[in-house]
Amino acid sequence: MATSEPPPRVTLAELYRGFFHAGARGVGGVLPWARRMLVEERRWLTAAEFTDLFSLCNFLPGPNTVNLSIVVGARFHGVRGAVTALAGMLTLPLLTVLLLAALYDRFGAAPGVDAALRGIGAAAGGLVLATGVKMAEPLRGRPRALGVVLVTFVAIALVRWPLVPVLLALAPLSVLIAWVRRA
Amino acid sequence: MSPLVSLALRFAVLSLLAVGGVTAVVPEVHRVVVEVHHWASDAEFTQMFVIARAAPGPNMLLVTLIGWQVAGLPGALVATAAMVAPSCTLTYLVAGVWQRFRTARWRLAIEAGLAPIAVGLVIATGWLVARGGHGGAVAYAISAVTTVLVVFTRVNPLWPVVAAGLLGLLGAV
Numbered sequence: 001m002a003t004s005e006p007p008p009r010v011t012l013a014e015l016y017r018g019f020f021h022a023g024a025r026g027v028g029g030v031l032p033w034a035r036r037m038l039v040e041e042r043r044w045l046t047a048a049e050f051t052d053l054f055s056l057c058n059f060l061p062g063p064n065t066v067n068l069s070i071v072v073g074a075r076f077h078g079v080r081g082a083v084t085a086l087a088g089m090l091t092l093p094l095l096t097v098l099l100l101a102a103l104y105d106r107f108g109a110a111p112g113v114d115a116a117l118r119g120i121g122a123a124a125g126g127l128v129l130a131t132g133v134k135m136a137e138p139l140r141g142r143p144r145a146l147g148v149v150l151v152t153f154v155a156i157a158l159v160r161w162p163l164v165p166v167l168l169a170l171a172p173l174s175v176l177i178a179w180v181r182r183a
Numbered sequence: 184m185s186p187l188v189s190l191a192l193r194f195a196v197l198s199l200l201a202v203g204g205v206t207a208v209v210p211e212v213h214r215v216v217v218e219v220h221h222w223a224s225d226a227e228f229t230q231m232f233v234i235a236r237a238a239p240g241p242n243m244l245l246v247t248l249i250g251w252q253v254a255g256l257p258g259a260l261v262a263t264a265a266m267v268a269p270s271c272t273l274t275y276l277v278a279g280v281w282q283r284f285r286t287a288r289w290r291l292a293i294e295a296g297l298a299p300i301a302v303g304l305v306i307a308t309g310w311l312v313a314r315g316g317h318g319g320a321v322a323y324a325i326s327a328v329t330t331v332l333v334v335f336t337r338v339n340p341l342w343p344v345v346a347a348g349l350l351g352l353l354g355a356v
């Protein structure tokens with residue numbers, strides 16, 4: 001890996017702008033845009049650095065692209081960089097969603113809006129289900145992991161148990177299964 | 184307890200539980216918002232989910248909208264801050280030591296063990312969002328067809344969404 005290259009110098013203003021653009025273009029998910037911005041356009045990270053940092057962001061709780069802004073911002077400017085990158089990424093999405101909410105409060109009662117949103121809601125549910133199914137793909141051939149998927153789904157979606165006790169019971173069990181499998 | 188304090192506490196806890204992203208905690212957000220606090224109905228919840236997805240940005244704007252619904256602009260800001268601050272702080276602290284453990288067996292086991300739980304939670308989210316419209320057979324058919332199309336074809340996911348919106352406008356859902 002090209003460790004000979006010195007790390008790029010990035011100012012706080014550049015951090016804000018870079019993440020502002022990644023957030024602004026993030027229709028359908030910020031991740032592809034963030035990668036493009038960081039690795040291909042501005043070259044703040046190498047492809048390998050990006051993959052490594054992103055696996056950390058995925059592993060930790062919270063929105064993975066929000067975590068990514070923290071890690072990248074911190075890398076260049078510590079706490080100030082982290083806050084700046086986060087603010088950059090959230091500015092436009094927050095303004096947009098609040099504008100949409102205000103429009104909905106004003107016009108949501110119109111009959112067409114409600115009817116269209118009912119249809120879109122059904123499709124949106126399908127999109128999320130599809131995401132879940134695709135995420136399950138790497139678990140094929142691991143019956144115990146698929147069992148954990150099923151138990152989680154039944155406990156949360158059908159029985160409607162609260163998340164905290166379900167996680168407290170299932171997470172250690174599932175990690176133990178993975179530990180034994182690797183032994 | 185004031186709604187702002189409830190919002191802050193609820194989402195601060197969820198922030199640290201959102202393993203696999205915010206989509207994974209949507210069922211718990213649904214339980215808290217619809218069943219425990221009655222801040223929104225089932226149908227309103229699905230509508231907020233849809234509106235949040237229409238905006239660009241990370242998948243966490245649902246939380247902003249719930250804050251807005253409960254307590255206006257202060258609610259939106261408090262809910263958003265509560266959802267990001269704990270997980271961001273944790274990320275900031277862990278980022279420094281991460282490199283050291285990249286091949287540790289316990290780390291790989293935790294990753295592999297949390298993955299199926301995240302998958303189960305995302306599927307639960309899809310289920311609750313699809314069901315939240317309380318539509319009839321047509322709504323369920325739309326959800327099922329969208330799922331199959333997106334899993335098995337390379338169709339742009341926008342098309343089933345647009346078609347479903349039109350079906351809704353025509354009064355079919």
